[in-house]
Amino acid sequence: MKPHIELGIDSVNYTGTLSAAQKDALLSELKKRKGFQKHCGDYLRECYHYSSECFADQGVKIQVKKSAKTPWRLSLIVHPTLVLGEKDRSKLWQPTKKGFRAMESTLVSKLAKVRLELSPEALSLSRVDVTANLEFDDAELAAEYLRIIKKSRILPHYKADWFKEKDGKARDCREANRHSYKQSCKQGAIFAYDKTAQLQMIDRLPDALIGKRILRIEAQLRQKGMQKWAPAEVCTSSWDIIHALFKKGKSILCWYLRRMQPVDTPYRRYETAVAQAQAIRGEKTRTRILYLLRKMSDCRDLDAALKKTAAHFALNRRKQKALLKACDKKGINPVTLTNSGLYEQLPPLSELL
Numbered sequence: 001m002k003p004h005i006e007l008g009i010d011s012v013n014y015t016g017t018l019s020a021a022q023k024d025a026l027l028s029e030l031k032k033r034k035g036f037q038k039h040c041g042d043y044l045r046e047c048y049h050y051s052s053e054c055f056a057d058q059g060v061k062i063q064v065k066k067s068a069k070t071p072w073r074l075s076l077i078v079h080p081t082l083v084l085g086e087k088d089r090s091k092l093w094q095p096t097k098k099g100f101r102a103m104e105s106t107l108v109s110k111l112a113k114v115r116l117e118l119s120p121e122a123l124s125l126s127r128v129d130v131t132a133n134l135e136f137d138d139a140e141l142a143a144e145y146l147r148i149i150k151k152s153r154i155l156p157h158y159k160a161d162w163f164k165e166k167d168g169k170a171r172d173c174r175e176a177n178r179h180s181y182k183q184s185c186k187q188g189a190i191f192a193y194d195k196t197a198q199l200q201m202i203d204r205l206p207d208a209l210i211g212k213r214i215l216r217i218e219a220q221l222r223q224k225g226m227q228k229w230a231p232a233e234v235c236t237s238s239w240d241i242i243h244a245l246f247k248k249g250k251s252i253l254c255w256y257l258r259r260m261q262p263v264d265t266p267y268r269r270y271e272t273a274v275a276q277a278q279a280i281r282g283e284k285t286r287t288r289i290l291y292l293l294r295k296m297s298d299c300r301d302l303d304a305a306l307k308k309t310a311a312h313f314a315l316n317r318r319k320q321k322a323l324l325k326a327c328d329k330k331g332i333n334p335v336t337l338t339n340s341g342l343y344e345q346l347p348p349l350s351e352l353l
Helices: 020-030 097-113 139-150 173-178 195-201 223-229 238-247 249-260 270-278 283-298 302-313 317-330
Strands: 004-018 036-042 047-052 060-067 072-078 124-136 159-161 180-185 188-194 213-221
Touching (some): 072 097, 124 139, 124 238, 139 180, 173 195, 213 249, 270 283
Antiparallel strands (some): 036 047, 060 072, 124 213, 159 180, 180 188, 188 213
């Protein structure tokens, strides 16, 4: 039942400043190639946004942007495994210094093909996606864990996020949202999705994944998020940051999961959790946990259920936290499995990692 787990880096983003001459030469070349798009071109507001997927199959997406009085900016979304020649899009990068240098060298050579001579030192690391692939033989089990993730709490300062038609990030936004869950803030995002379904959607599913399901969990770390785990005083280069984040990958993902799912006990069927709660001797604790369980079956997620429970019993934040601690102590996870489902009990996600 336990999945095979692969930890690594899915993608890295770089940014850099472009001179007017560099911008003109680059855009002139990109416009000649397939995959060029103009997203915004507002002369009065000085707002411009162009993108190119001419190297997308080789792991590099290019964006050129300008906003108001700021300089022209180059943004590169890089998938290291594809850049280094891997064909299977589900694979994750386990970075080595040799591989990192090869990736940077290949990146520079691709930019030269579109008339942009730029050294790696001119690019700053702006995002790293620390990732886990949970490979299940059972599609139903992967779907159940994704349903469990969707029942999570929203982290402080984060908000739920979805694919939108206007963003153009998914071929079918409705399907993409059905198979994924994301919450984000300025410092980063936590993103969980059915990687197998995504590869099927773009007709890139490798033969090795036929009959299997990959549930992917990504911590998408921007500048402040990276600095939390790879402090600037210790990590002085892009390689230092990437290597540090890779080494701490399991800790980073578990940090997110344990806050999203604050009760770190097995998920059990609703009827089992109710029976456990009914056996609690203390009336106050028993009544509150039973009410929380009922609200969880009605509500979108744990935050909504906890909010209704807090309103019903006039619970302040301290008492809400105490209620979740009581659930943990009694071994009752408010996030439950359906009574009619295939599974009677599943281990928490942080335990799987």
